[in-house]
Amino acid sequence: MNEPRRSSSLHGGPHPGKTPGATRKGSETRARIIKGALEALENGGMEALTTRKIAASAGVRLATLHYYFDNKESLLLAVLEDLIADMDLAYREIPHSSNPEERVAALIRSMWRYVQRTRNKQIAQIELTIYALRTQGAEWLAARQYNAYIDFYGRLVFSPDEAENAEKSRIGRAVARQMLxxxxxxxxxxxxxxxDAASEGVEALILATQVYLRRLLANS
Amino acid sequence: MNEPRRSSSLHGGPHPGKTPGATRKGSETRARIIKGALEALENGGMEALTTRKIAASAGVRLATLHYYFDNKESLLLAVLEDLIADMDLAYREIPHSSNPEERVAALIRSMWRYVQRTRNKQIAQIELTIYALRTQGAEWLAARQYNAYIDFYGRLVFSPDEAENAEKSRIGRAVARQMLxxxxxxxxxxxxxxxDAASEGVEALILATQVYLRRLLANS
DNA sequence: GTCTATAGCATGATAGAC
DNA sequence: GTCTATCATGCTATAGAC
Structure with a gap:
C-alpha cells in the first residue's frame, strides 16, 4: 500500500546526489557490513544486535556504517534482502531424478542438510523476517522472501522441461509451500x-509431502 | 546441565530474605507486569521492547517493575513461563470422538482457530522462545515449553482411557511433534x-498427520 | 509495596577533519 | 570513502522517601 514511503531507504543513501557503494571499493565495504551484520546477528541474536557490534564484526568504523546505510533499520532490511538473493547459491544440489516424488525427497534432504550446517543462520533469518513484519512499510519484504523460496523450490519439484507446464508449475508451488x-x-x-530425533521428523515430512503431491497430481 | 545457575532468578527476588509477590496484592501486581510485558511484546516486537514500555503497558511505575524482577531478562523468562502455564487454558476444546484420526483433525482445527485469533501472541511466543535459546542458562526453558506442548497434545490424540497405554502414549507424542x-x-x-490460502495448508497438515498416525499404529 | 528522582551507561546517529 | 570525536537520547537499574 504505502510501500514506497520507506522502501527508498533500502537502496540509496541519505546524501542527496551521492550514492554510497557506487565505486568498486565502496560496494565491497557495503557488502562487508552486511556480512558483518549477519554474523553478529547469528552469534548474539536480535536483542543484542547493536550498530557497534555490527561495525566491529565487519571490521569497519561505526561512522562508516552510517555512511552506507541511513540507519540501523535500513541495514537490517538490506541483510534480509541479501539473504534472499543468496538463497539459490546456498541450495545448489539440484535433484537429478525425473520422478517428482524422488525429487521431493532429495530436495527436502538437501534442504535439511544445509539447515543443519547453518543452524544459527536459519534462526537469524527467522528473526529478521519477524523484524521486517513488525517494521512499518517493510512487511512486503517478508512476503517477497517467502515467495522467492516458494518459487525456487516449486521449480525444482518437476524436471526442467515439465516445469514449463502451467498446471505443474501451480502444483510445484503448492508443494513447495508445504515443504517450507x-x-x-x-x-x-x-x-x-x-x-536429533529430528531425523524422524524429516522422514515424516518427506512422506507427507509425497502424499500431498500425489493427491494434487491425481486431482489435476 | 548447569540449569540451576540462573533459574533461581526466575522466581525469587533480589532482596535476601524478602519475597516480592508473596502477599495477595503483590502477586497481583506481578501478574499484571507479566501481562503488560506480553502485551507490549505482541504490539511492538522484541526489538522495541523496553522496560519503560512494559511498565506503561502494565500500568505500573518503572521502579515497581524492578521490585518484582531482578532485571529485564528474568522478567522476559517469566513471561515465557507464564505462557507455558496458560497453554492448557487456551486450547480447552477437547475432541470428543473416539477415533484417533478424527481427534487429530479436530485438534489441529481447534489449534488453528486459536492461532488465528491470536496471531501476535504466537509471534511473540516465537520471539520469546528464540530469546530464551540465546540466553545463556535459559535454553532449558525453550525445551520445556516444547515438551509441555508435546505432552499436552500427545495426550489428546487418543481418548483418555487409551492414553494410559505406554505404546499409545509414545505414538501420541510423536504425532504431537509433527502437529506442532x-x-x-x-x-x-x-x-x-x-x-488465507493457509486453510489449504491446514487441511494438508491434517491429512499428513493422519497418514503418519496410521503408519505408526500399523508398525506398533 | 509503591513512589519520585536520578545515576550511570550504551545506544543510534552526526560533524567535520583528512 | 574513512577517520576521530562527540552529541543527544533513551536505556536499565538503583537510592531513598513514604
Whole structure:
C-alpha cells in the first residue's frame, strides 16, 4: 500500500546526489557490513544486535556504517534482502531424478542438510523476517522472501522441461509451500529441543509431502 | 546441565530474605507486569521492547517493575513461563470422538482457530522462545515449553482411557511433534504471506498427520 | 509495596577533519 | 570513502522517601 514511503531507504543513501557503494571499493565495504551484520546477528541474536557490534564484526568504523546505510533499520532490511538473493547459491544440489516424488525427497534432504550446517543462520533469518513484519512499510519484504523460496523450490519439484507446464508449475508451488512449512517448523523444534530425533521428523515430512503431491497430481 | 545457575532468578527476588509477590496484592501486581510485558511484546516486537514500555503497558511505575524482577531478562523468562502455564487454558476444546484420526483433525482445527485469533501472541511466543535459546542458562526453558506442548497434545490424540497405554502414549507424542512442526511452520508462513490460502495448508497438515498416525499404529 | 528522582551507561546517529 | 570525536537520547537499574 504505502510501500514506497520507506522502501527508498533500502537502496540509496541519505546524501542527496551521492550514492554510497557506487565505486568498486565502496560496494565491497557495503557488502562487508552486511556480512558483518549477519554474523553478529547469528552469534548474539536480535536483542543484542547493536550498530557497534555490527561495525566491529565487519571490521569497519561505526561512522562508516552510517555512511552506507541511513540507519540501523535500513541495514537490517538490506541483510534480509541479501539473504534472499543468496538463497539459490546456498541450495545448489539440484535433484537429478525425473520422478517428482524422488525429487521431493532429495530436495527436502538437501534442504535439511544445509539447515543443519547453518543452524544459527536459519534462526537469524527467522528473526529478521519477524523484524521486517513488525517494521512499518517493510512487511512486503517478508512476503517477497517467502515467495522467492516458494518459487525456487516449486521449480525444482518437476524436471526442467515439465516445469514449463502451467498446471505443474501451480502444483510445484503448492508443494513447495508445504515443504517450507515443514522445514520452518522443524528448524524451530529442532533448535529448541536440541535432539536429533529430528531425523524422524524429516522422514515424516518427506512422506507427507509425497502424499500431498500425489493427491494434487491425481486431482489435476 | 548447569540449569540451576540462573533459574533461581526466575522466581525469587533480589532482596535476601524478602519475597516480592508473596502477599495477595503483590502477586497481583506481578501478574499484571507479566501481562503488560506480553502485551507490549505482541504490539511492538522484541526489538522495541523496553522496560519503560512494559511498565506503561502494565500500568505500573518503572521502579515497581524492578521490585518484582531482578532485571529485564528474568522478567522476559517469566513471561515465557507464564505462557507455558496458560497453554492448557487456551486450547480447552477437547475432541470428543473416539477415533484417533478424527481427534487429530479436530485438534489441529481447534489449534488453528486459536492461532488465528491470536496471531501476535504466537509471534511473540516465537520471539520469546528464540530469546530464551540465546540466553545463556535459559535454553532449558525453550525445551520445556516444547515438551509441555508435546505432552499436552500427545495426550489428546487418543481418548483418555487409551492414553494410559505406554505404546499409545509414545505414538501420541510423536504425532504431537509433527502437529506442532506443522503449526509453527504455518504460523510463520501465514504471518508473512498474509493470505488465507493457509486453510489449504491446514487441511494438508491434517491429512499428513493422519497418514503418519496410521503408519505408526500399523508398525506398533 | 509503591513512589519520585536520578545515576550511570550504551545506544543510534552526526560533524567535520583528512 | 574513512577517520576521530562527540552529541543527544533513551536505556536499565538503583537510592531513598513514604
Amino acid at each position: 512449512i515443514g522445514i520452518d517448523g522443524l528448524i524451530l523444534q529442532n533448535y529448541a529441543l536440541r535432539d | 512442526i506443522g503449526i509453527d511452520g504455518l504460523i510463520l508462513q501465514n504471518y508473512a504471506l498474509r493470505d
